[in-house]
Amino acid sequence: xxxxxxxxxxxxxxxxxxxxxxxxxxxxxxxxxxxxxxxxxxxxxxxxxxxxxxxxxxxxxxxxxxxxxxxxxxxxxxxxxxxxxxxxxxxxxxxxxxxxxxxxxxxxxxxxxxxxxxxxxxxxxxxxxxxxxxxxxxxxxxxxxxxxxxxxxxxxxxxxxxxxxxxxxxxxxxxxxxxxxxxxxxxxxxxxxxxxxxxxxxxxxxxxxxxxxxxxxxxxxxxxxxxxxxxxxxxxxxxxxxxxxxxxxxxxxxxxxxxxxxxxxxxxxxxxxxxxxxxxxxxxxxxxxxxxxxxxxxxxxxxxxxxxxxxxxxxxxxxxxxxxxxxxxxxxxxxxxxxxxxxxxxxxxxxxxxxxxxxxxxxxxxxxxxxxxxxxxxxxxxxxxxxxxxxxxxxxxxxxxxxxxxxxxxxxxxxxxxxxxxxxxxxxxxxxxxxxxxxxxxxxxxxxxxxxxxxxxxxxxxxxxxxxxxxxxxxxxxxxxxxxxxxxxxxxxxxxxxxxxxxxxxxxxxx
Amino acid sequence: xxxxxxxxxxxxxxxxxxxxxxxxxxxxxxxxxxxxxxxxxxxxxxxxxxxxxxxxxxxxxxxxxxxxxxxxxxxxxxxxxxxxxxxxxxxxxxx
Numbered sequence: 001x002x003x004x005x006x007x008x009x010x011x012x013x014x015x016x017x018x019x020x021x022x023x024x025x026x027x028x029x030x031x032x033x034x035x036x037x038x039x040x041x042x043x044x045x046x047x048x049x050x051x052x053x054x055x056x057x058x059x060x061x062x063x064x065x066x067x068x069x070x071x072x073x074x075x076x077x078x079x080x081x082x083x084x085x086x087x088x089x090x091x092x093x094x095x096x097x098x099x100x101x102x103x104x105x106x107x108x109x110x111x112x113x114x115x116x117x118x119x120x121x122x123x124x125x126x127x128x129x130x131x132x133x134x135x136x137x138x139x140x141x142x143x144x145x146x147x148x149x150x151x152x153x154x155x156x157x158x159x160x161x162x163x164x165x166x167x168x169x170x171x172x173x174x175x176x177x178x179x180x181x182x183x184x185x186x187x188x189x190x191x192x193x194x195x196x197x198x199x200x201x202x203x204x205x206x207x208x209x210x211x212x213x214x215x216x217x218x219x220x221x222x223x224x225x226x227x228x229x230x231x232x233x234x235x236x237x238x239x240x241x242x243x244x245x246x247x248x249x250x251x252x253x254x255x256x257x258x259x260x261x262x263x264x265x266x267x268x269x270x271x272x273x274x275x276x277x278x279x280x281x282x283x284x285x286x287x288x289x290x291x292x293x294x295x296x297x298x299x300x301x302x303x304x305x306x307x308x309x310x311x312x313x314x315x316x317x318x319x320x321x322x323x324x325x326x327x328x329x330x331x332x333x334x335x336x337x338x339x340x341x342x343x344x345x346x347x348x349x350x351x352x353x354x355x356x357x358x359x360x361x362x363x364x365x366x367x368x369x370x371x372x373x374x375x376x377x378x379x380x381x382x383x384x385x386x387x388x389x390x391x392x393x394x395x396x397x398x399x400x401x402x403x404x405x406x407x408x409x410x411x412x413x414x415x416x417x418x419x420x421x422x423x424x425x426x427x428x429x430x431x432x433x434x435x436x437x438x439x440x441x442x443x444x445x446x447x448x449x450x451x452x453x454x455x456x457x458x459x460x461x462x463x464x465x466x467x468x469x470x471x472x473x474x475x476x477x478x479x480x481x482x483x484x485x486x487x488x489x490x491x492x493x494x495x496x497x498x499x500x501x502x503x504x505x506x507x508x509x510x511x
Numbered sequence: 512x513x514x515x516x517x518x519x520x521x522x523x524x525x526x527x528x529x530x531x532x533x534x535x536x537x538x539x540x541x542x543x544x545x546x547x548x549x550x551x552x553x554x555x556x557x558x559x560x561x562x563x564x565x566x567x568x569x570x571x572x573x574x575x576x577x578x579x580x581x582x583x584x585x586x587x588x589x590x591x592x593x594x595x596x597x598x599x600x601x602x603x604x605x606x
Contacts, residue, residue, distance in 0.1 A: 120586035217566040231566055260572055329549045340526060347527070349599050351590035360602050361527065369529035377528055381538070382545060384526040385514065395549070400562030402555050407563060439541065440548050456566035481567065 014038045022047035023187045027092050027244040030190055034080060034091045041076035041091025041135060044190075045069050048093040048137050052188045058160045058507065060173075060182040062098045063106050064138035069093065072135045079133065088271075089251045090133030095183040095192035098139035099146055100126045100235075101224040105136075109226045110144045110154035113371025114352045123224025124256045125193065125235045132251035137189045140179030144373045145343065146200055146228045149445035151178025152432060153375045161208060161429045162186040162504035163471050171429040171471070174204030174445070180238045181208040185504055191239040191248050195225060197232045198331050199425075199449025202461035205238055206424035206474025209463045209502065211495070212238045213245045216482045217456030218263040220249075221256030229338035230261075232331075232453050242462060242492040246270035249484065265482065273485030274492045279313030281490060284417035288324035289448060294426040297473070301464045302423045305475040308497035309421065309490070317417050321409040326402050327451035328443060333386050333399035334454075339376075340383025346371060378439065407455040414480050419490045422448050424461040424474030452478045460491045463500035472502070514539050514546065 013036070022044050025033070033039040049066045076091035101107050101119035108114045126136065143153040150172035151159040159178040161171040162185050173182040177194030181204035184192050194201040196214035205212025213236045220235040227233060237248035250270050256262045285306055290299065310316050348354035348367030355370045357363035372380065386395035413420065426447055435441045452459045457478050464475035475494060479487035514522075516535040519542065523530045530538060584597050594600035 117590055120583070120589055218569075257572075257574070261567070263567060263569060264572070323555065326552055326555055329552055332545065332549055333552075344527075348592060349601055350587075352592070354592035357602065360604050362529075363602050364527040365524075365529040368527055372528065378538075378541065378545075380526050380528065381519070381522050381542060384522045385518075385542070385546070388522060388525065397562050398552055398555075398557060400564065401557035401560040402552055403563040404560050405555060405557065439545060 021187070023051045023190070025190060026240050027089070027190050027247050028241070030092055031088050031247070035085070041073035041080070042070060044091060045073035045093050045135055045137070048189050051186070052137065054508065055186050055188055058162060058182050058186060059157050060140055060159055060179040060186070060188060061095070061138040062108055062110065062141050062156050062179070065105060065136060068105070069135050069137050076133055076135060086131065086133035087251070088132070088247045089129065092134045092191065093137045093189045094129060094134045094248070095137050095140050095180055095189040096126055097142055097177050097180050097192070097194050099142060099195050099226045100193065101226070102126055102136065102139065105139065107139065107226070108156070109146070110142045110156055111371065111373070111376070112155045112353060113346045113367070117351050119224070121224060124221035124258060125225065125252050128254060129193070129251050134251065140177070140183055140192060142179055143176035144376050145226065145339070146176040146195055146197055147339070147375050147379055148175040149199065149203055149442055150435065151175040151204070152436065153373050155373060158432050160432070160507070162507040163209065163429060164504070164506035165470060169431040172207065172432050174207035174425070174429065176200040177212070177238060178204050181205055181210060181212065184208070184210045184238050184240060186507065191237060191244055193252065194236055194238045196234055196236050196453065197229050197335060198453050199446035201236045201238060202449045202459060202474065202476060203425045203445055205461040206472065207429040209472030209500065209504065210238060210240060211242055211245050211460065211462055211491070212236065213249065213460040214453070214458065215249060215253060215484055216458040218261055219253045219458070219482070219484070221254070221259040221262040223256055223258040227342040229335040230342060231338060232335060242460070242488060242495045243271060243274055245460065246274060246488045268485055270484055270488055273488050275489055276493060276496070278309060278490055278493045281309070281314040281419065281486070282417040283309050283314045283316050283490070284319035284413055284420040285316060286319050286321040286324065286413070286420060286422060288321050289422045291426060291447060293444070294423070295467065297467045298423045298426060301473050301475065302421070305421055305464050305494060305498070308494060312493045312497060314490070319413045319417060319420070321413060321451065323402065323405045323409050324451055327406050327454050328447055330399040330402040330406070331450045331454060332382070332443060333395050334403065336379040336383035337387050337396055338383070340380045340387065343376070343380055375439070403454050406451055410455045410457060418479065418486055420478040422476045422478070424448060424476040428467040428469055428471035428473055448476060457481060458484045458487050460487055462491050462495050462498065464498050465500060466502055472500070514542050
């Protein structure tokens with residue numbers, strides 16, 4: 001090719017990338033453009049900062065870090081220029097759920113009790129992402145201590161879902177990683193990290209029309225992440241595409257000696273697992289995932305998901321997971337029990353809020369009364385009760401036995417299938433203020449996501465389509481432990497087949 | 512099993528959370544609703560089933576008992592609401 005022609009092509013490429021709103025790029029496209037020099041990390045980050053400025057009404061962030069992100073973006077650009085790029089995430093703006101401790105940046109867990117807490121250390125997952133070159137844009141809003149399914153329990157106020165209808169109501173983004181989900185859906189960052197205990201990545205992904213992935217328990221280190229329920233908590237990516245989730249997880253995962261539950265296993269190449277081919281893949285459809293009270297359209301989209309995979313060459317197999325209905329009540333023993341223990345550290349002595357009292361005990365009780373919100377208190381009390389003398393066997397041990405049953409169900413099913421397909425959530429996003437009167441009604445949001453969490457399995461929510469109300473609905477895939485590769489492969493095909501191109505609209509009006 | 516207000520007061524004390532007296536009864540109702548819903552677990556036959564205590568099938572790793580970190584008193588104390596290095600301060604415990 002004559003030099004003039006190649007120069008013209010290069011100029012055209014640069015021009016066309018700049019014609020796109022940079023914050024709307026996928027991670028994969030931004031990565032390629034950054035590597036070719038068509039785009040700088042500072043330009044990309046600036047575009048996200050501008051989008052964040054215009055989206056204050058969503059309340060997606062508790063803390064924005066524009067100066068820090070521009071500084072890190074400039075460092076990325078310097079590394080790229082010096083051919084010292086750290087890889088796929090170099091220069092990519094990522095929003096961080098405010099449950100990850102970040103050195104020198106306020107970390108709140110959306111709780112009053114962590115007022116003013118600035119960690120002197122960095123969580124392993126965010127450190128891994130930094131070492132992979134990514135640029136943190138800020139700390140996203142969440143349910144207090146990740147306890148909730150609607151992002152309405154945050155001390156910093158609810159997050160609004162960027163998806164709006166004409167009825168003038170603001171909808172919840174789901175939870176607990178609601179700020180992260182809203183940030184990705186509204187293109188405030190290219191990707192975000194969430195945490196998932198019983199569905200906190202996948203359910204908000206479904207509500208906001210994005211991809212949300214929870215890896216196998218043990219794949220990512222929990223060190224430096226504010227603990228809710230330690231046997232369930234797991235970090236995961238929230239992105240615009242399945243490929244982006246694979247790229248992000250690559251930068252997050254890995255063994256960490258500081259977390260004894262992180263597994264000493266090599267991290268495979270997740271993106272390479274995306275082949276577009278699911279011929280012969282065995283997909284299980286569990287009959288127990290039909291529940292009373294779920295919308296008709298949930299079954300419809302689930303059926304459509306199975307058809308899409310079948311059309312792509314997968315084999316659809318009916319399976320049974322008999323203990324499914326007991327996963328949620330067992331979860332509401334195990335998670336609060338672990339939370340009551342984990343949250344005992346917030347006592348007003350070493351960090352965060354302190355409310356004085358006449359004695360040490362009174363200071364503890366006053367601090368925890370004022371510092372914790374109602375849902376957190378409720379769960380601490382349930383947890384304390386089920387662990388207390390005389391009730392431990394009847395509740396806690398029983399729940400652990402039921403958990404074994406649930407895990408056995410999955411083991412049995414995975415002898416016949418490679419992945420399991422279910423809906424992600426029993427409804428589309430509901431209005432802020434709804435489902436607030438009865439805690440159990442709120443808990444039901446996670447009815448389809450909790451069983452896989454109880455078994456520690458990798459799972460992903462992919463946008464499947466729109467409900468009758470015009471709001472997004474996710475499809476949920478579960479795979480065998482540490483088989484994220486098959487999960488990504490199947491999810492990518494599902495994503496292509498569903499071809500979900502709808503975007504939230506109307507939220508910009510409230511700027 | 513059902514929680515009365517005395518039980519709620521007792522567990523709130525165990526959890527070191529102050530609950531005003533007038534809030535005990537409504538809180539007991541709320542907690543009973545949740546506990547009542549949880550009790551459906553009694554339908555599950557768990558005879559001879561081992562409680563699940565570890566999610567991944569791996570042995571707990573062990574390492575040499577050596578100090579890997581430390582000497583960062585200022586960092587440890589930086590977020591303390593009260594006290595002067597090298598101490599955290601709390602209300603008087605012993606007369």
